Amino acid sequence: MALLEVENVRRSFGGLVAVDKASFTVAEGQIKALIGPNGAGKTTLFNMVSGLLSTETGQIRFRDRRINGLRPYQIARAGIARTFQNPSLFLQMSVIENVMVGQHVRTRAGIAACCLRLPRQQREERAIRDAALKQLDFVGLAPLAEASAGSLTFGQRRMVELARALATDPALVLLDEPASGLNNKETGDLGALIQKMRGAGVTVLLVEHDMSLVMDISDDIVVLYQGTPIAQGPPSAIQNDPRVVAVYLGDDQHLS
Amino acid sequence: MGSGDLILQYLLSGITKGSIYAIVAIGFNLIFSATGVLNFAQGEFVMLGGMIAVTLSFYVPLPVAITGAVILVALIGCLLEVLFFRRLRRHSIMHMVIITIGLSIVIQEIALHLWDEKVRSLPYFTGKEISSVAVFGATISPQVLWVLGTVAVVFVLLHAFLRYSLQGRAMRACSSNPEAAMLSGINIANLRTLSFGLSAGIGALAGCVISPITMTQYEMGGPLAIKGFAAAILGGLGNPMGAVAGGLLVGVLEAFSVSKLPAAYNDVTAFAVLLLVLFVRPQGLFGSPTGDGVREF
């Protein structure tokens, strides 16, 4: 059974159609990649899945439950976490606090409990910290837990963002260009980490331009062109699909 | 006086107030469109215009005094932009709002210590305090016609400037897409300064033409700014036609609310309508709904 089903989704901005007739599914336990040239509508699609943008037509279902129309925080609560193209850490906080924000959806202490430091809230706070530390450890940044988020390098920020997404305890993680801005070594580590995540039972949907990474780790690829999927399949098939080669290198004979 | 005449008279008194709000709102709009700053100190430009003109009118004929005041205040506007906003481009809206509020307070205090707490006014441009023009049985002060005329002239000139002159077009280009404007060789920093100056000048002109009606005092800026602001929002920020319409609407609304409600709650009505518009239709009555992303999601 598919974890996420995107069905015939459309979205336009003013007169410009960004995504149209987009349909694909993500199966549980998969690493699925969404690729395509600039302006193909990948990020728009991501934003629709995570609720930041509304859909015009079509449906997005997560675990057979319709999620388009829900607010972003509701979608996060349902089990979909995401990262952003430019790592959007909360720069006024420390690294661990950033990751602790991820645990927000899984905790409940209210304003009164927090003001008064009730025992229940204290216990919960400890649990949040432990969970956050665990995620930081998972991405290999536990030693930097108390550092200010602003003091991190770009690559480290990406990892913290990943840990923060994982801290929401998601079933599906959406990664928006996780390798952009990373050097070769960091990209390699990222690939290993994504596979490790899958090993831990998290399904991954990623948008990525680094083809080496995509081809290395993904089980399945969807190619988007002008807002519409033009090919789907495993990496080897995609690399040799003439239409894909055409959209990437610009030989338009194959596109009619 | 018949009820029809009364309604007309209420309408005219609404227009009197409305024309004052409208002319303040036009200035607001200009800065907002060109720079994205909502200038809470706009009312102070109005006050300064009136004050300087009154002072100058002791030494030179009225038209010269007004011209001098407008030029002087326009220069002050440019100076403020260069001193306080040029460096602040990357600051948040919250910071901008706070700075303009700070400026408004400081200018007001400077005016208090420069002049004093007394009320001044320019003479009526035509006629006297007691003259009025009859309109179908109702009456209106000739100075209101001056204000309305000024609103019309400023509106037309501004419109022509923005649409047909090179600098005006450049200003529109800046507000439409600053990056592309820069790439077309437009020095957008200077253009923003220009828009501040222009807006301050319009404010000063407003301060001069309304002075015979409202009189000029160091404190007058605040209430005027808030009403002008309300007018601009009501009409849809960034829409000069909307500013004029919004101003007249607020004025007429106040006038007719007096006819039914205690006048003590006059402003309450005006602000309640403003809040309602903000909450229900923040792009204003005449703005396009696809506006500027006022609301989240």
Place this chain on the structure above:
Amino acid sequence: MPNMLLKVRNLRCGYGSLEVVRGVSLHVCAGEIVGLLGANGAGKSSLLKSLAGLVVPWGGEIHVNGRPTRGLPAWHGVSNSMVLVPEGRQVFAEMTVRENLLIGGYHNKDRRMDLEIVVDRFPRLRERINQLAGTLSGGEQQMLALGRALMTRPKLLMLDEPSMGLAPLMVKEVFSEILKMKELGVTMLLVEQNAVATLGIADRAYVMETGEIIMEGEARDLMSNPEVRRAYLGKGYKEVWE
């Protein structure tokens, strides 16, 4: 080397803590079309933006016509006869086509005359001269952006992904316009994802990957170089290809 119009040495730039362009050197000679290729995220657009002054470079040198321009704000570009047509067709949506073109001629004293020349080149723009730019189709907006750039009478035109998001037929049209502009004597630096089309019209090209230039050469040599394909489609590609 004949009349070098643009010379860039060891340019670096980025956003926040992220270095996007890591020491790029390149040059463009008068009369050339030079392509700048690379996958998404390679740093091409950032490079162009820092050349145009929209992004402040961290280090390196930029010389236009022999004069240093690094650190000058973007509006100085036009007086240096260098103009960037930004990515995504940034037209002034609430202004008419005519006004858009006239803004392009902000510093051009003969703007009214040039307007005629430009709309002669782009008949579609003449048809829509009084229409709001925001209501044009994507291809028409791209034409308008090109036309607006021409109004500055540029010596060096930098185009950022002119084919992005355009229908294939439109892409062809845009590229043929670019070729025509070359005939007019405009030098061009062309950033493109569409490698085949770019190499088809360019004289020389550079290939960028992760902020660095990994290859440069004559366009026809690069066309047949499998490394270029690898840069686009990933390392797995090569193995499968051969």
Place this chain on the structure above:
Amino acid sequence: MKLRRFIVVLLLLAAMVGVQIFLRATGQEFCLTQLTMALYYALVVIGLGLVMGYAGQVSLGHGGFFAIGGYTTAVLTTRDFSPFKDTAWVGLLKAAHVFVAKEDLFGAQVMVVTPWAAFLAAMALTAVVAVLIGYPALRLKGHYLAMATLGFGLIVYKILLGSTVTGAADGITSVPEWSLFGVLTVSGKTALRVQNYYIACGLVLAVLLLLQNLVHSRVGRALLAIHDRETAANAMGINTASYKLRAFVLSAILAAAAGVFFTHYTGGIGPSEASALKSVRYVALAAAGGMANLWGVAVISTLINYLSLRDWFGSYDNAVFGTMLIVIISIAPEGPLKPLGMAVRRVFFRLRPSGGKPHGAA
């Protein structure tokens, strides 16, 4: 972490007691009057700091909330309800000790609401108003939010000026003292000056402690996240609209509580408390304190209000606040304490900035 916070509390407490002892020793205990008033104002600014520094929302209407609190208690505790003595609801409320019969200054028998009941009524009213205003207003951004809150403050101001119930322009006077728990009394009497100073200190300290707990909890992190990157916060599962509203209501209630205490302390309230200028001053003080730095906000706003209430600035009072706004925002938008603190550290301790978190988040 916790130890440090504990030390800060101790230090602040020591400073508060130290000031009092120092003043007594030098025979200047009268300064406590203005200090007490300034502390109540600080309460408003602390609440505003929460909204502006943590939730990232500007409010130009907090004077309105202060006035709602103060006026509610002033009206209820001074208005004579004896004409309604025989109606059922008054009888019921009298049985619940909401009403109390007493003699007024000139010997007439009146029946008024007890301060405690008035306090609770003020809190409830404020909460309702804050929700009604905050819910739609917080969906707006930037200028629009500023304008909406400003409009709200002005509405309150004009209603107070126009209504005879609230004493129109003269405001309300002769507000009775408020006996807390039988031992303490909020009152402006000279004899109770020291006691009232400590009541205000205790209140501010307690609020600071509670808010410190709050901002170091999941709620505080959520608020800070909203301030920093609202979109990311939302995508992390934080109901941004709801948290913004809650922070707004909380700070409105703090402002109103300050208004209640202040009114009982000075024995009256006037409409100028709701004026736009007053609200702007709160914003200025919050900015001066560094917004998110609640301790800094408390110290700075107490200090500056104290000086203002002692007429240090003379007829330049408003000018001082206006200048403060401009200078602080254009030179040190995070508040002068942070760069000041860094400079002090550099000079005295020659410490290098550690990788610790920025001051604003503390």
Place this chain on the structure above:
Amino acid sequence: MKKLVLVGLGACLVGMLLCMPTAVAAEKKGEPIKIGAIFSVTGPASFLGAPEEKTAKMLVEKLNKEGGLLGRPVELIIKDSAGSPEKAVSFAKQLIEEEKVLAIIGPSTSGETMQIKNLCEENKMILVSCAAAEVIVNPVAKYVFKTPQKDSQAVTWIFNTMKEKGISKVAMLSSNDGFGSAGKKQVEGMAAAAGIEILCNEVYDKQATDLTDILTKVKGTAGVQAVINWSIVPAQSIVAKNMKQLGLNIPLFQSHGFGNPKYAAAAGEAAEGTLFPAGRLLVVDELADSNPQKKVLAAYKKDYEALYKEDVSTFGGHGYDAVLIVTEAIKKANSTDRDKVRDAIENLKGLVGTAGVFNMTPQDHTGLALDAFEMMTVKGGKITLYKK
């Protein structure tokens, strides 16, 4: 760690600043007599406070030049309350507790005065208010006095003039400040007894820019024979202008707030025929030489106008009277004992001030009779006595 430093620093700063006021309060040269003053020099009531402050300063300076009181100099401590009650409270406490002044003059507005009335009474501090509202001295508080004529007296004058003119149906307009609301209260309270019917009763914003809408309402109310307006400038000039512009040709009665020749000038021709009660300061030139006030008024007017280059107003006169009452009482008591001075104030008789001749009694802490006012009108742009 940083925070510790900051908190410590803050505490030190507070401590340092707290020390400073004492350093200033040096008492060396012949023990001056301290008199406190709270005026709204700035802010919305500055039209009252500013002339009051100037007058008080001028008088005290003159007094000290002439050798002071009881051989001691007088020190006037002026606080600017900007019209805020909470500041008035703070300043009053400051003046009472730390400056230990002999008496406080001011505040300028009724709202502020009411906020500190109880405070002064409790602390046995003499308060000579410059605000007009009746409630300040009614009920009588032992230590609280005021200098302006009572609102009720102004209303009496207006109603009497109306009766003479045969007017019985009026429209009442007032501004939403303390001055307006106090007048409104008196007019409402006294109308029935005087046989005056209020057909239309409206309050407007004190900073209103135009009042034609309210006057249209008056015009639309059948039977209105006169308008009473109770406000201060600019609104009172705007009312006059708007009435004329609307062709509302019925008599306009203004309050004693019209007491500044500038205001008559501001309304220009529209002020012609406006009727208002005011102290004689405005018509000092018209007074017969036999008038007991003439000398005082002429001297004040001359001094003030020479020193400040602006027209004298009745508001400044309130400040004049306050200083006069306190200094005369000190002279009379020949002591700076507060209770003795208070008793002396209560027994002042025949003291000629700018507002009138003060005859204080334990029941009357204003001490001005109805004849402190005169009905005035504007003729040819000048304020003159209204001759019946």
